[in-house]
Amino acid sequence: MRSDLSLASDANLVIAISRWDEAALAEIYRRHAGAIFGLARRVLFNAQVAEEVVQEIFLRLWSAPERFDPGRGSLRSFLLTQTHGRAVDLLRSDSARRLREEREARHRAEAGYDIDREIWDLTVAEQLRDVLSSLPSGEREAIELAYFQGHTYREVAAMLAEPEGTVKGRIRSGLKRMHGSLVASGVVTERGDES
Amino acid sequence: MNENEIEELLGAYALDAVDASERDEIEAHLLVCPRCRAEVAAHREVATLLANGGAIAPEGLWNKIASEIAPPIPDLTGATDGLLARLSARGVVRGRHSRALLAPVLASAAAIVVIALLSAQVFNLTSRVHAQSTNALGMNAAVNSVLAHPHRSILLTSSTHDVDATVIFGSDGNAYWVSSNLARLPVSKTYQLWALVGNAKVVSLGVLGANPKHPSAFRIEPQMHELMVTIEPAGGNPGPTTRVILSAMM
Numbered sequence: 001m002r003s004d005l006s007l008a009s010d011a012n013l014v015i016a017i018s019r020w021d022e023a024a025l026a027e028i029y030r031r032h033a034g035a036i037f038g039l040a041r042r043v044l045f046n047a048q049v050a051e052e053v054v055q056e057i058f059l060r061l062w063s064a065p066e067r068f069d070p071g072r073g074s075l076r077s078f079l080l081t082q083t084h085g086r087a088v089d090l091l092r093s094d095s096a097r098r099l100r101e102e103r104e105a106r107h108r109a110e111a112g113y114d115i116d117r118e119i120w121d122l123t124v125a126e127q128l129r130d131v132l133s134s135l136p137s138g139e140r141e142a143i144e145l146a147y148f149q150g151h152t153y154r155e156v157a158a159m160l161a162e163p164e165g166t167v168k169g170r171i172r173s174g175l176k177r178m179h180g181s182l183v184a185s186g187v188v189t190e191r192g193d194e195s
Numbered sequence: 196m197n198e199n200e201i202e203e204l205l206g207a208y209a210l211d212a213v214d215a216s217e218r219d220e221i222e223a224h225l226l227v228c229p230r231c232r233a234e235v236a237a238h239r240e241v242a243t244l245l246a247n248g249g250a251i252a253p254e255g256l257w258n259k260i261a262s263e264i265a266p267p268i269p270d271l272t273g274a275t276d277g278l279l280a281r282l283s284a285r286g287v288v289r290g291r292h293s294r295a296l297l298a299p300v301l302a303s304a305a306a307i308v309v310i311a312l313l314s315a316q317v318f319n320l321t322s323r324v325h326a327q328s329t330n331a332l333g334m335n336a337a338v339n340s341v342l343a344h345p346h347r348s349i350l351l352t353s354s355t356h357d358v359d360a361t362v363i364f365g366s367d368g369n370a371y372w373v374s375s376n377l378a379r380l381p382v383s384k385t386y387q388l389w390a391l392v393g394n395a396k397v398v399s400l401g402v403l404g405a406n407p408k409h410p411s412a413f414r415i416e417p418q419m420h421e422l423m424v425t426i427e428p429a430g431g432n433p434g435p436t437t438r439v440i441l442s443a444m445m
Binding site: 169 | 203204205206207209210211212213214232236237238239240241242243244245246250251252253256257259260261263264379382406408409
């Protein structure tokens with residue numbers, strides 16, 4: 001049973017979850033919980049709240065596996081997208097003032113932070129480093145503040161004293177540039193328009 | 196926002212960096228624009244790689260999740276006296292919550308008892324079947340125990356015979372919904388199992404949930420002679436409100 005599940009694709013594991021297969025959820029946890037926890041903790045800067053986010057993400061998958069559409073991307077991408085959205089929601093909620101303040105304090109305590117440090121998957125780390133280093137600093141900074149610190153593009157614009165239009169353009173162009181480079185290096189595959 | 200303005204925001208949207216009102220507008224646009232959906236998917240693919248890894252999930256976290264999805268199997272013992280026993284035979288009295296709800300009802304007049312218990316029945320059966328369906332190991336053990344001894348089984352079928360479900364009967368009055376190829380329902384609906392008693396009386400044996408692929412248990416009475424399945428609103432109904440989709444004589 002154990003070996004069967006470890007060989008199953010993510011998509012097949014999600015199908016098994018729709019049949020209330022707890023072992024399938026455990027296997028997905030084994031594969032992806034670290035990445036989910038890492039992202040939640042990175043955005044929230046709070047391990048305890050990050051843990052709660054991980055729980056919520058897996059319980060969501062358990063109760064509504066049909067929300068994952070393998071035609072639209074990988075399970076890890078789906079889970080991380082959900083994780084990021086939930087973490088950002090928590091940061092922006094009215095009741096999260098203390099959480100935000102704690103996070104800011106910890107950010108200040110870690111001067112010289114670089115997103116390169118977060119790239120952990122050794123199989124793509126080198127390509128990602130190249131891609132990141134080739135980004136114009138403005139694009140890189142805008143993406144970092146928006147994605148890893150959970151700021152809106154308006155907040156990023158205020159922080160960088162740049163026009164909002166400039167910041168949203170930099171985020172978009174930076175992501176496009178990275179995607180193009182990653183496609184060229186074979187890390188990701190080109191996807192056509194959805195039908 | 197016009198289409199160009201929405202497109203300019205797709206990068207920020209993919210990183211959850213837009214305001215709620217902008218997000219709503221963008222998501223409405225994405226419903227009708229495959230090109231923008233593809234762009235968002237590409238942006239998210241990049242973001243996923245940036246976020247990919249970097250931590251080991253804390254020890255014990257899986258156990259917390261597992262405990263959430265698999266609540267303890269309800270106490271199935273103790274429903275032995277008089278009315279409680281008969282209600283138990285209909286699958287009403289299972290577990291701690293059931294008895295707490297039933298206690299004041301038993302003190303009421305008989306007619307009120309029946310009405311109150313029909314309401315309680317739907318509530319309790321929802322909890323019961325959910326608990327059992329998520330405790331696959333315990334339920335599988337019970338089913339395996341029945342299968343290991345001489346037993347009777349029946350196949351509930353649709354009128355077209357392309358959909359079916361198997362029920363097995365233990366020697367102790369328990370019956371088990373073992374498997375089916377019923378399609379998964381939306382969360383607002385549930386399959387509900389009924390028994391025909393006498394000529395026209397129908398009693399609920401339990402709600403089976405939206406996706407009854409795994410075993411669940413119910414009790415039968417000797418006078419029940421046909422099993423039926425209908426689709427009802429989530430939580431179940433005191434009586435069937437839609438056509439029978441599966442049935443079998445017992």
